[in-house]
Amino acid sequence: MLKEKIDGLLDRVQKPARYMGGEMNCVLKDPDSVAIRYVFAFPDVYEVGMSHLGSRILYDIINKREDALCERVFMPWVDMADLMRSEDVPLFSLETRTPVGDFDMLGITLQYEMSYTNILEILNLARIPMHSEDRTWDHPIVIAGGPCAFNPEPLHHFIDAFSIGDGEISTLETIDVVKACKAEGVSRQECLRRLSKLRGVYVPSLYEATYHEDGTLASFEPTEEGVPRTVVKNMVADLDKAEYPESIIVPFMEIVHDRINIEVLRGCTRGCRFCQAGMIYRPVRERSVEHLLDLAQKLVDETGYEEITLSSLSTGDYTCLPQLAHELMEKFAEKRIALSLPSLRLDSQLKETLEETQKVRKTSLTYAMEAGTQRLRDVINKGITEEDLISSVTDAFAGGWSSVKLYFMFGLPTETTEDLDGIADLAGKVVRQYFATPKNLRAKGLRVNCSASCFVPKPFTPFQWEPQDTIEQFTEKQKHLCQIMRIKGVEFNWHEPHVSFLEACFARGDRKMADVLEAAWRLGCRFDGWSDQFSFEKWMQAFEQCGVDPAFYANRRREKDELLPWAFIDAGVTQAYLWRERERAMQAQVTPDCRKGCQGCGLKRFEGACEGR
Amino acid sequence: MILQFQKGDIVRHLGLLDLQRTMQRALRRSGLPIAYSKGFSPHIVMSFASALSSGIPGDAELLDVGLTDETTEEACLTAMNRVLPPSLAVSRVRLVDDRYPKLGAALQQAQYRITLRGGGTKAVAGAIDGFLAQQEIMALRKTKKSETMVNIRLMIHELTAAYDETQDCAVLTARVSFVEAATLKPELLMESLCAFAGAQPERCEIRRTALLGLVDGKPVPLIDL
Numbered sequence: 001m002l003k004e005k006i007d008g009l010l011d012r013v014q015k016p017a018r019y020m021g022g023e024m025n026c027v028l029k030d031p032d033s034v035a036i037r038y039v040f041a042f043p044d045v046y047e048v049g050m051s052h053l054g055s056r057i058l059y060d061i062i063n064k065r066e067d068a069l070c071e072r073v074f075m076p077w078v079d080m081a082d083l084m085r086s087e088d089v090p091l092f093s094l095e096t097r098t099p100v101g102d103f104d105m106l107g108i109t110l111q112y113e114m115s116y117t118n119i120l121e122i123l124n125l126a127r128i129p130m131h132s133e134d135r136t137w138d139h140p141i142v143i144a145g146g147p148c149a150f151n152p153e154p155l156h157h158f159i160d161a162f163s164i165g166d167g168e169i170s171t172l173e174t175i176d177v178v179k180a181c182k183a184e185g186v187s188r189q190e191c192l193r194r195l196s197k198l199r200g201v202y203v204p205s206l207y208e209a210t211y212h213e214d215g216t217l218a219s220f221e222p223t224e225e226g227v228p229r230t231v232v233k234n235m236v237a238d239l240d241k242a243e244y245p246e247s248i249i250v251p252f253m254e255i256v257h258d259r260i261n262i263e264v265l266r267g268c269t270r271g272c273r274f275c276q277a278g279m280i281y282r283p284v285r286e287r288s289v290e291h292l293l294d295l296a297q298k299l300v301d302e303t304g305y306e307e308i309t310l311s312s313l314s315t316g317d318y319t320c321l322p323q324l325a326h327e328l329m330e331k332f333a334e335k336r337i338a339l340s341l342p343s344l345r346l347d348s349q350l351k352e353t354l355e356e357t358q359k360v361r362k363t364s365l366t367y368a369m370e371a372g373t374q375r376l377r378d379v380i381n382k383g384i385t386e387e388d389l390i391s392s393v394t395d396a397f398a399g400g401w402s403s404v405k406l407y408f409m410f411g412l413p414t415e416t417t418e419d420l421d422g423i424a425d426l427a428g429k430v431v432r433q434y435f436a437t438p439k440n441l442r443a444k445g446l447r448v449n450c451s452a453s454c455f456v457p458k459p460f461t462p463f464q465w466e467p468q469d470t471i472e473q474f475t476e477k478q479k480h481l482c483q484i485m486r487i488k489g490v491e492f493n494w495h496e497p498h499v500s501f502l503e504a505c506f507a508r509g510d511r512k513m514a515d516v517l518e519a520a521w522r523l524g525c526r527f528d529g530w531s532d533q534f535s536f537e538k539w540m541q542a543f544e545q546c547g548v549d550p551a552f553y554a555n556r557r558r559e560k561d562e563l564l565p566w567a568f569i570d571a572g573v574t575q576a577y578l579w580r581e582r583e584r585a586m587q588a589q590v591t592p593d594c595r596k597g598c599q600g601c602g603l604k605r606f607e608g609a610c611e612g613r
Numbered sequence: 614m615i616l617q618f619q620k621g622d623i624v625r626h627l628g629l630l631d632l633q634r635t636m637q638r639a640l641r642r643s644g645l646p647i648a649y650s651k652g653f654s655p656h657i658v659m660s661f662a663s664a665l666s667s668g669i670p671g672d673a674e675l676l677d678v679g680l681t682d683e684t685t686e687e688a689c690l691t692a693m694n695r696v697l698p699p700s701l702a703v704s705r706v707r708l709v710d711d712r713y714p715k716l717g718a719a720l721q722q723a724q725y726r727i728t729l730r731g732g733g734t735k736a737v738a739g740a741i742d743g744f745l746a747q748q749e750i751m752a753l754r755k756t757k758k759s760e761t762m763v764n765i766r767l768m769i770h771e772l773t774a775a776y777d778e779t780q781d782c783a784v785l786t787a788r789v790s791f792v793e794a795a796t797l798k799p800e801l802l803m804e805s806l807c808a809f810a811g812a813q814p815e816r817c818e819i820r821r822t823a824l825l826g827l828v829d830g831k832p833v834p835l836i837d838l
Contacts, residue, residue: 007622011668016626024639024698250638252624252631304638304696335641336655 003097005089013080017253018046021072021094024250025302027059028095029069035179036068039093039103039140043110043118044529046074050249051257053311054146055109058171060245068175071095071103075118076125078527084125091125100126105178106140107171108159110148113506114499114529119144120158120521130518132160132205137188141178141195145170149202150233150280151459151566154506154513156204160192164200164569165233165280166266168242173198196227200234202569203227209511209565215552217510217563232570237608239266239285244295247302259307259340260299262292264324268313269594271601273381273585274370274409276458277313279573282601283609289320293327300337307338364403364447365396371412372422378588379414381581386426390433397434402443404430410477411455411469411500413585420477423452424484431489451493452481454500458507459566460573462581465558468504470551471497498536499528504554510565513553515546572609574602614689615707615716615836616676621700625670629661635701636676642696645689648679662716662824662835663723663791669799671821673704675835677716684708707836714826714838720791722770722832724823725799727785733812738774738783740810745772752805754797765805768797770832772806783814788825788832 010016031037040059042049049055055072062070071093076084084091090099100106106128108119123130128139135142144155145163152162163170174195181191196203206227210218222229236242244263251258267284268277287295296308308328315321328339367389371377374385393404408423427450434446454474457463469477474497485492506513520542527533543550558564560579567575577600584591591599594610603609620627627635637657640647649655658679665671689706697703729737744750750766771788789797799819807813825832 010626016667017631020623020626022623022698022700024635024696026698250635252627252635254631254634301642304641306638306641336649 002089002092002099005087006092006097009080009083009087009089012083014077015046015253017251018074018077019080019094020252021097023252025247026072026095026249027063027069029063031069031096031098034065034067034069035182036105036175037098037103038062038068038070038105038107038175039073039098039100040070040107040109041073041075041100041119041122043075043108043115043122044112044527045077046251047253047255049074050251050255052109052111053261053263054167056245056248056261057243058107058167060248061168061171061243062175064243065172065175067179071098073100073122075115075122075527078533081121081125081526090127091122101128101139103140104182105175106142108142108144110144110146110155112529113148113154113503114534116155116506116517117521117525117528119155120518121526123158124521131157135160135188137182141174141188141191143174147277147280148507150276150569150571151507151509152202152204153209153511153565154509154517156511157514157518159204161195162202162204163234164202164231164571166236166242167234168236170198170200170234174201193224193227199232202231207568211510211512215512215549217565220563220565220568230568230570233280233572235283235572235606235609236266236285239263239287240291244287246295246298248299250303250305257309258305259309260296260303260305261309261311262295262299263287263312264292264310264315264318264321265312268317270314270317270383271381271581271591271594271599272370273379273462273581274412274455274458275313276461279460279578279601280571281313282572283603284317284595286319289324289327292324293331296328297331300332300335306336307340308332309340364405364449365393365401366405366407367392368407369426370407370409371415371419372408372424372426373419375588376412376415376419376422378590379585380412381585381590383590383593386429389426390429393430393433394437397437398441400441400443402434402445403447403449405449405451406430408450408452409455410452410481411474413463413466414588417480420480421484423450423481424487427485427490427492428487431487434489446489448487448490449493450485450490451495452478453495454497456500456504456507459564460569460571460578462578462585464508464564464578465560465562465582467557468501468554469497470555471501474500496531496534499531499534501550501554502528502536502539505550506553508565509553512546512548516542516548519545572601572603572606577601614678614680614684614686615709615713616678616689616693616703617673617705617707617836618676618693618697618701618703620665620669620671620674621702622670624698624700626667628667629664632661632665633659639693639696639701640678643689643692645684645692646680646682648681660715660717662720665821666798669819669821673823673834673836674821675716675824680708705836716824716835719826719835719838720824721827722788722825723791723821724771724786724788724825724832726820726822727787727799727803728818728820729783729785729814729816730818731781731815733807733810734781734783734814735776735778736812737807737810737814738776738785740806740812741772741774741785744806744809745769747809750805750809752801754801763795765797765801768795769802772802786822791824 129135142160144159149162177194192203209220212218265286267281269284370382457466523538648658662675686706693703749764752765754763768790774783774785776783824835826835
């Protein structure tokens with residue numbers, strides 16, 4: 001009956017393929033044959049969520065278990081969500097159209113702060129009580145993981161347990177616990193208690209936070225004996241031994257990253273000071289060339305995709321990149337498969353690899369410069385120079401490329417007008433380099449796509465104590481940038497500061513932000529990452545309703561001794577290291593890549609952590 | 614080779630581009646000796662007999678794919694069903710040479726099964742004889758370029774109904790023209806018929822059951838020309 005009803009809805013929405021399911025390689029299991037039915041939710045639309053590598057890994061890992069199944073659900077777009085409410089259809093999984101509330105476990109990935117209202121919308125559409133304490137065994141255990149779980153507090157009221165760090169092992173452990181608890185018939189509360197004892201698992205209802213009068217955190221303690229004071233993140237030691245999907249779903253509709261995605265390494269040791277991923281995914285772990293070639297072959301056979309992406313935080317740092325790129329090209333040239341290297345670092349062995357890549361297809365080149373002057377790049381420890389950029393684009397233009405993307409941030413600590421002017425200066429130099437390339441070598445149609453996003457200070461980075469620029473400051477700087485970026489051949493894009501401001505509130509938010517989030521959702525906020533849905537006014541109204549000042553989170557400088565809401569998490573890197581890096585930043589002192597000498601970030605405390613490379 | 618495949622109910626919303634991409638990837642997975650076009654960005658040489666609108670399922674859709682090497686119909690059938698989801702299962706393969714007519718050009722008629730339920734179903738089903746007895750049935754035919762009133766009676770080659778009293782359900786079989794200058798969409802046919810009957814069924818499900826060419830004036834499945 002529900003299935004037919006859903007079918008009827010599909011005739012009435014945009015992009016029904018988002019809700020169709022039944023794609024090639026999706027896994028269908030008999031629900032009666034398993035002990036745990038897991039549903040994995042991505043709090044954004046299908047085409048965004050299906051592009052996410054982590055979800056694909058976990059989907060594969062869970063479905064490999066005989067005693068469990070994993071199905072998928074994505075955030076229905078507003079037309080579908082509204083229709084589901086008016087037609088009384090609960091949120092359903094794609095594989096079997098089972099109500100999400102009927103599963104044993106609901107996993108939610110936290111990739112982006114601005115998808116938090118979608119999480120509340122998902123819970124509501126699934127008819128799962130919004131607050132953890134109102135749930136019973138009739139509802140799934142709600143577990144959330146992903147990068148934003150490193151500051152879980154703004155979601156503390158809505159999530160039963162957070163899984164912090166790499167999910168490959170942790171996901172299986174949580175399934176084991178829930179399975180055992182259900183079999184033994186213990187209470188849901190006891191199940192949460194047992195989950196809290198797993199490494200990397202944080203059960204917020206078992207901790208209490210108190211605050212000083214000025215709003216800062218006074219204490220943060222477990223409320224029960226035996227619940228760990230510190231939650232240590234999970235790490236997969238050897239990526240070659242970690243599960244990786246050898247078959248992936250091939251969607252009918254075009255998704256954002258519609259290609260094979262192979263994770264060559266995890267972690268990054270460059271130590272860019274703004275970059276949370278570079279800190280929380282340490283240490284660096286590489287997959288072997290043999291393993292990657294084998295995965296590539298299997299995935300090509302299983303999917304029929306025409307493009308492979310080598311992904312990681314810094315693919316250019318992969319030790320054997322030239323060899324891997326070469327062998328992949330050789331292996332798949334006949335099948336006309338393109339190889340793209342998206343996060344290519346310019347100071348790596350670029351040239352050789354580029355020559356390989358262009359044998360099949362030309363993709364656009366991306367350079368994340370992040371800041372306009374060498375001084376500011378030193379502050380943020382972005383080890384790229386103007387010479388690196390120019391020499392790289394010189395080669396690229398001579399090799400027939402004509403499309404270049406440049407990424408910058410503005411609002412970085414210590415930034416001045418000179419640093420902003422440096423952005424225009426660099427873009428101009430890239431344009432001049434193109435015209436200096438002999439006409440017979442260069443391709444027509446120069447396109448320099450330059451984008452500047454507003455800096456958001458993140459937890460577990462050396463800038464976690466820094467204030468974010470105010471919206472007014474951002475707007476001022478933006479105006480200046482728009483004026484100086486009127487350069488022929490350059491297209492300039494910038495990001496809206498309002499969204500970045502809220503992102504900053506949640507990134508470093510505490511438990512009080514959970515009330516703001518709920519208030520905003522009740523006012524109708526959802527899909528805040530989509531500019532056509534975002535309403536800053538509603539958000540401000542929500543802050544007002546809760547008596548919470550957003551500037552307290554976004555624009556306030558924290559003192560060294562302030563108890564930070566995420567300090568109970570051991571993310572590998574220590575707070576002492578982060579502060580040291582902050583001090584060096586203020587003096588524009590660079591810190592070399594730790595592969596060239598240990599910087600004492602804290603990972604050495606974990607046995608074998610720094611050897612897997 | 615010509616593939617006859619279904620566009621099942623659950624994938625009825627796929628548009629032509631989605632279906633094209635899905636078939637291309639399936640062909641790449643199949644291991645069959647698929648022909649690629651020459652040129653800067655090579656692609657698989659393939660063409661559908663006809664694009665089926667998003668929202669309408671089909672029982673016997675056709676795709677013509679170029680091959681570079683010898684193979685058998687059975688091998689193709691097995692290979693394709695291994696790489697396609699059940700909702701797009703291939704029911705038949707016919708290996709043909711280059712002299713076989715191009716499917717799109719040979720297409721003359723399409724057959725639909727239209728299932729009506731509830732509401733004015735009985736009245737609509739009962740009105741068919743009278744509807745067909747008209748010399749002229751004028752209807753507004755919309756194309757991308759224009760809207761013109763045309764006589765659709767000439768485009769209806771067969772229209773019958775089987776009415777089931779207990780279910781209040783009628784299954785109509787409609788065979789209509791499907792050539793560039795005169796294609797009668799099943800939705801337009803139903804609109805005219807319902808207007809004539811002065812009744813509206815509660816539900817109307819359309820499904821394409823055959824793509825036909827003409828041999829000596831008689832309809833023949835395109836795959837059997």
